[in-house]
Amino acid sequence: MFSKILIANRGEIAVRIIRACKEMGITTVAVYSEADKNALHVALADQSYCIGGPEASDSYLNENQIISAAILAGAQAIHPGYGFLSENAHFARLCRKNGLVFIGPDPENMERLSDKAILKELIRNTGLSVIPGTKALSSVEEARKAAETVGYPVMIKACAGGGGRGIRLVHTDEELIEAYHQASSEAISAFGDGSVYLEKYIFPAKHVELQILADEYGNVVCLGDRDCSIQRRNQKLLEETPSPTVNSAQRKEIMKLATDAVKQIGYVGAGTLEFLLDQDGKFWFMEMNVRLQVEHCVTEMLTGYDLVKWQIRIAAGIPLDFTQEDISLTGSAIECRINARSCGTLKMLHVPGGPSVRFDSWLIEGASVSPYYDSLLGKLIVYAKTREETLRKINAALCELVVEGIPTNIEEQLHIVEDERFISGSYDLTFMGNR
Numbered sequence: 001m002f003s004k005i006l007i008a009n010r011g012e013i014a015v016r017i018i019r020a021c022k023e024m025g026i027t028t029v030a031v032y033s034e035a036d037k038n039a040l041h042v043a044l045a046d047q048s049y050c051i052g053g054p055e056a057s058d059s060y061l062n063e064n065q066i067i068s069a070a071i072l073a074g075a076q077a078i079h080p081g082y083g084f085l086s087e088n089a090h091f092a093r094l095c096r097k098n099g100l101v102f103i104g105p106d107p108e109n110m111e112r113l114s115d116k117a118i119l120k121e122l123i124r125n126t127g128l129s130v131i132p133g134t135k136a137l138s139s140v141e142e143a144r145k146a147a148e149t150v151g152y153p154v155m156i157k158a159c160a161g162g163g164g165r166g167i168r169l170v171h172t173d174e175e176l177i178e179a180y181h182q183a184s185s186e187a188i189s190a191f192g193d194g195s196v197y198l199e200k201y202i203f204p205a206k207h208v209e210l211q212i213l214a215d216e217y218g219n220v221v222c223l224g225d226r227d228c229s230i231q232r233r234n235q236k237l238l239e240e241t242p243s244p245t246v247n248s249a250q251r252k253e254i255m256k257l258a259t260d261a262v263k264q265i266g267y268v269g270a271g272t273l274e275f276l277l278d279q280d281g282k283f284w285f286m287e288m289n290v291r292l293q294v295e296h297c298v299t300e301m302l303t304g305y306d307l308v309k310w311q312i313r314i315a316a317g318i319p320l321d322f323t324q325e326d327i328s329l330t331g332s333a334i335e336c337r338i339n340a341r342s343c344g345t346l347k348m349l350h351v352p353g354g355p356s357v358r359f360d361s362w363l364i365e366g367a368s369v370s371p372y373y374d375s376l377l378g379k380l381i382v383y384a385k386t387r388e389e390t391l392r393k394i395n396a397a398l399c400e401l402v403v404e405g406i407p408t409n410i411e412e413q414l415h416i417v418e419d420e421r422f423i424s425g426s427y428d429l430t431f432m433g434n435r
Contacts, residue, residue: 001024001026001312001313001316001318002026002075002076002077002101002312002315002316003026003027003076004026004027004028004029004073004074004075004076004077005017005021005026005027005028005029005075005076005077005078005079005103005312006028006029006030006031006066006069006070006073006075006077006078006079007021007028007029007030007031007041007045007078007079007081008031008060008066008078008079008080008081008084008085009041009060009079009080009081009082009083009084009086010032010033010036010039010041010060010362010373011039011041011362011373011374011376012360012361012362012376012377012378012379013081013082013083013292013294014030014041014081014362015040015041015044015360015361015362016297016308016360017079017081017308018030018041018044018045019044020306020308020309020312021312023309024309024312026312027046027047028044028045028046028047029045029046029047029048029049029069029070029073029075030042030044030045030047030048030049031048031049031050031051031059031060031065031066031069032048032049032050032051032059033050033051033052033053033054033055033056033058033059033060033372034050034052034053034054034059035053035054035370035372035373036054037050038366038367039362039367040362040363040364040367041362047073049069049072049073051065051066051069052065054370054372055372056084056372056373060084060085061084061085063085063088063090063091063094066078066085066091067094067095067098067100070095070098070100071098071100075100076100076101077100077101077102077103077312077315077316078095078100078101078102078103079103079308079311079312080102080103080104080291081292082291082292082293082294083374086104086291086292087104087110087114087162087289087290087291088110089107089108089110089111089114090107092104092105092106092107092110093107101315101316102315103311103312103315104269104270104290104291104311104315105267105268105269105271105290106268109266109267109268109290110290113265113267113288113290114160114290115136115159115160116157116158116159116160116161116197116286116287118135118159119287119288120133120285121135122265123261123265123285123288125264126257126260126261126264126265127257127260127261128257128258128261128283128285129282129283129284129285130284130285131199131200131202131276131284131285131286132150132199132200133146133150133197133198133199133200134146134150134197134198134199135197136159136195136196136197137180137195137196137197137198140176140177140180140181143156143176143180143196143198144173144176146198147170147173147176147198148173150198150199150200151200152170152171152172152173152201153169153170153171153201153203154169154170154198154199154200154201155167155168155169155170155198155199155200155201156168156170156176156179156180156183156196156197156198157183157196157197157198157199158183158184158186158187158190158191158193158194158195158196159187159193159195159196159197160187160191160192160193160195161187161190161191161287162191162289164231164233164234164235164236165186165187165190165191165234166183166184166186166187166190166191166196167183167234168180168182168183169201180196183196184196199286202276202278202284203429204278204279204428204429204430205276205277205278205279205284205428205429206227206229206243206245206276206277206427206428206429207227207228207229207231207236207274207275207276207277207429208225208226208227208228208229208243208246208274208275208276208277208283209225209226209228209272209273209274209275209293210222210224210225210226210254210255210258210272210273210275211223211224211225211226211270211272211293211296211299211307212258212259212262212267212270212271212272212273213269213270213305213307213310213314213320214262214263214267214268214269214271214314215268215314215318215319215320216268216314216317216319217319218263219319219320219323220259220262220263221259221320221322221323221324221326221327222255222258222259222324222327223299223302223303223305223307223327224241224242224251224255224299224302224303224327224329225241225242225243225246225251225254225255226239226240226241226242226243226295226298226299227239227240227241227242227243227244227245227246228274228295229427229428229429229431230416230422230427230431230432231429231431231432232432236294236295236337237336237337237339237409237412237413237416237432238334238335238336238337238413238416238417239295239298239334239335240298240332240333240334240335240387240390241298241299241302241329241332241333242302242329242332243277243425244387244425245277245425245426246277250281250283251329254275254283255324258273259324261273267288267290268314269290269311269314269315270291270292270296270307270310270311270314271288271289271290271291272288272289272293273285273288274286274287274288274289292307292308292311294337294376294379295335295379296308297335297358297360297379297381298333298334298335298381299333301333301335301356301358301381301382301383302329302331302332302333302383303327303328303329304328305322305327330385331383331384331385331386331390332383332384332385332386332387332389332390333381333382333383333390334381334382334390334391334394334417335379335380335381336379336380336381336394336398336413336416336417337376337379337409337413338361338376338377338378338379338380338401338403338408338409338410338413339375339376339377339408339409340369340375340376340377340406340407340408341375341407341408341409342369342406342407343368343369343370343371343406344368344369344405344406344407345366345367345368345369345405345406346363346364346365346366346367346368346369346403346404346405346406347365347404347405348365348402348403348404348405349363349364349365349402349403349404350400350401350402351401352380352396352397352400352401354393354397356382356383356384356393357380357381357382357393357397358380358381358382359378359379359380359381359401360378360379360381361377361378361379362377362378363377363378363403369406377403377406377408380394380397380398380401380413382394382397387425391417391423394417395414395417395418398410398413398414398417399414416431419431
């Protein structure tokens with residue numbers, strides 16, 4: 001096991017990883033930008049190093065500075081969290097070159113699986129149904145021909161995408177040219193890779209994902225499903241597990257197919273397989289995230305397994321000590337993402353408490369929201385034995401959560417959980433509409 005880990009991230013996920021490390025007896029090293037010098041993750045870590053200016057490109061994406069900090073601190077491993085360098089094969093390879101363990105998949109696996117067009121070819125051979133689409137497109141004309149074959153509407157997506165970026169919905173041939181260039185341009189800006197592919201638009205549908213843990217000895221378990229259909233512009237706002245519209249027979253079948261697929265492609269680490277569930281109850285594979293998800297904690301609340309600790313153990317070569325039969329999906333858990341609507345300074349924070357209520361956040365009084373990073377302030381998660389009880393609990397927790405000085409989306413989250421479509425579980429990706 002590692003004795004010291006550097007966390008190459010910020011915000012709530014850096015705090016989350018530091019807490020897991022402390023519980024495991026592992027010394028922690030934080031890195032921070034000039035904008036984050038007073039951040040909570042810096043205060044909680046055993047050591048900390050400033051690695052650059054406030055822009056992410058100067059700090060949290062500065063590979064050489066992060067590697068230098070890890071070597072200087074004497075760390076054996078680097079945990080990238082999510083976002084930033086978490087799916088960067090070059091950085092994973094740089095870690096290896098400098099004798100550091102990257103807590104995630106190896107760079108070869110990451111390169112093979114992070115390109116969504118290539119991944120679909122691999123998954124198509126495992127028994128899972130894959131959304132009809134293309135490999136990476138070389139031109140607008142190729143995209144047009146593919147759209148004619150697949151049939152409108154279609155989605156243009158970034159091959160190296162994630163977080164809802166580099167995606168455009170196209171209904172007609174007239175829209176395709178602009179959508180193609182917009183998606184490619186956004187992909188270059190977000191990922192440094194402008195390649196895009198095309199796939200059939202499944203509508204109406206729900207967004208359902210499966211959480212996987214896999215070790216280097218061939219052991220794979222699925223820790224259930226998460227419904228992530230409450231989204232705005234492809235950005236998730238709320239997640240729950242298990243999905244209220246997936247029955248036990250469907251769940252058992254798709255979990256078995258997913259674990260078999262992960263074994264076949266040889267993946268090691270924590271990963272998430274994402275699907276669209278159509279109105280006929282068929283799962284269509286979309287993509288796989290080869291990292292920790294923002295919404296991982298809702299699965300932790302349901303199953304009782306700490307995904308961050310297991311990421312670290314797997315990276316250290318420790319086999320899973322439980323099997324699929326040990327996974328219990330009894331009860332219900334809901335997570336609301338609490339986002340800032342604009343910059344501001346926190347004047348007062350009150351966090352709800354009680355059994356099975358959790359708030360993962362980087363907020364402390366006096367903390368400031370800067371324009372340099374994403375708007376996530378924290379994640380409010382609750383668990384109860386029934387979905388009905390969970391709905392009451394998340395409502396009460398949202399009413400109790402107080403964040404003063406920073407405009408937030410707490411009221412919007414209350415409207416969501418009080419909406420009859422959400423209460424009934426009948427919601428899908430159209431829920432937010434144009435809101």
